[in-house]
Amino acid sequence: MNDTKKYIFTSDRLGFRNWNLTDIDKMHEINSDEKVMDFFPSIPTKEQTTEFVERMKNQFEDKGFCYFAVDKLEDNEFIGFIGFSEQTYKADFTPCVDIGWRIKSSEWNKGFASEGAKKCLDYALNELKLENIYSIAPKINTKSEHIMTKIGMKKQYEFEHSLLTNNDRLKTCVLYKTEPK
Numbered sequence: 001m002n003d004t005k006k007y008i009f010t011s012d013r014l015g016f017r018n019w020n021l022t023d024i025d026k027m028h029e030i031n032s033d034e035k036v037m038d039f040f041p042s043i044p045t046k047e048q049t050t051e052f053v054e055r056m057k058n059q060f061e062d063k064g065f066c067y068f069a070v071d072k073l074e075d076n077e078f079i080g081f082i083g084f085s086e087q088t089y090k091a092d093f094t095p096c097v098d099i100g101w102r103i104k105s106s107e108w109n110k111g112f113a114s115e116g117a118k119k120c121l122d123y124a125l126n127e128l129k130l131e132n133i134y135s136i137a138p139k140i141n142t143k144s145e146h147i148m149t150k151i152g153m154k155k156q157y158e159f160e161h162s163l164l165t166n167n168d169r170l171k172t173c174v175l176y177k178t179e180p181k
């Protein structure tokens with residue numbers, strides 16, 4: 001069934017929606033994949049994934065955006081998230097709204113992340129009227145940085161992430177930002 005009405009917006013192949021509590025188990029499965037979590041300091045517990053889904057649902061209800069749950073339109077299968085979140089950790093550019101993505105590894109290399117991120121940026125700039133959107137990734141996460149460049153964001157600088165100071169492998173991060181209109 002291709003039920004596009006349940007989505008806030010769609011791209012060619014993807015639907016973007018608020019979270020359901022039934023997504024928690026599937027998101028936990030994605031978060032438990034070491035390949036997916038290679039550039040994060042730890043693998044989230046089930047409780048942390050539950051807290052994340054609840055926080056995203058609440059943020060959507062308050063602000064109209066979150067890291068949206070993403071389904072493939074061809075079969076309505078949940079494959080991860082792409083979207084926006086508020087960031088408040090200590091940095092020169094915070095508080096800010098960032099764009100981020102996390103996709104099930106069996107769905108990598110099909111162009112879903114960059115297609116979805118491009119559509120999310122269009123939605124944020126044109127519908128949500130968000131002006132400055134940032135994206136952050138550890139410098140060694142080159143796949144993530146590649147998406148930032150493909151969707152037209154511009155590199156600002158590299159910095160040491162205040163939440164990763166004890167992690168020599170991940171602490172150097174890249175900061176990208178949308179271009180002013």
Ligand SMILES: CC(C)(COP(=O)(O)OP(=O)(O)OC[C@H]1O[C@@H](n2cnc3c(N)ncnc32)[C@H](O)[C@@H]1OP(=O)(O)O)[C@@H](O)C(=O)NCCC(=O)NCCS
Pocket residue numbers: 035036037039101102103104107108109110111112113114115136137138141143144146147150
């Ligand atoms: C980062 C991540 C989202 C990238 O996913 P992805 O599917 O590899 O990313 P893309 O959408 O850019 O697609 C990659 C490749 O798919 C290929 N592709 C296949 N079919 C395609 C299509 N129809 N359209 C576009 N690209 C297609 C392209 O060759 C593209 O690579 P290229 O731009 O170098 O040519 C994924 O690796 C992930 O979830 N990682 C774990 C979480 C993470 O690290 N998040 C970021 C934290 S900072």
